[in-house]
Amino acid sequence: MDDDVHTSISIDSPSCNTNALSIVKSNDTSPPPPIPYVGQIFPDLESGRQFYYCYAGYAGFDVRRYFSKLVDSVIQSKKFVCSKQGESMKKMDTNLVECHKISRKSHNVRESCGAQITFKIDTGTTN
Template sequence: MKVIEEEEQHQIPKKCKSPMHVVKEWIPICEEELKPTEGLEFANLEECENFYKSYAHFVGFSIRKSSSKKTNEGVHKYKYFVCSKQGFRQSSTSVKSSRKVKLTREGCNAMVGFKRVNNGKYVP
């Protein structure tokens, strides 16, 4: 078993060729103020996205926007951001031949959800 050096602790695990060998749980080591924790508040969803994007960049992955839920007035009630490699692509059932595309989805489960609270701010 390899001993991890101090500077290597925040690096992501080596990629596997098969999605069947995806790491089930991986908790990155980083500074506490970068981690999404209870008690944080953000004025808008742009601040939420920038916060999670900086956390993800520091620990070694990229993010994309995922699902959301809006109120009848069109205000986001919930918004989720996930790892850009979250999930798996659906295989095409069409007969039409298409060019080969590199697999970019590997089943990563890293995500955060933000909820709008009564004071109009968003919390993780």
């Protein structure tokens, strides 16, 4: 695909310390990755995704896909968020009868982290 990918980014969360790039191990001599900025352009979606995953790893948070917008089966935009984005689901009503139900214990990992990035495909048209 020859279209450029434009990014719009919103990193706004005290709970997911995305701007503190000092989380790196002291013996790491590699330079820090560039910080994403609004209007940044990538040659393709995969390049943008790799860039953000690298940045997120360095900043100390994990990333998950959030949504993709398709038009005529072609990706128009794709959003990635911090893996801790959102709120945890409410616990089930304990008044319900549960016969022989085995549940797996899991940890609550949702902390309302607001780190996110949206990649938009530049089709050359203005909206």
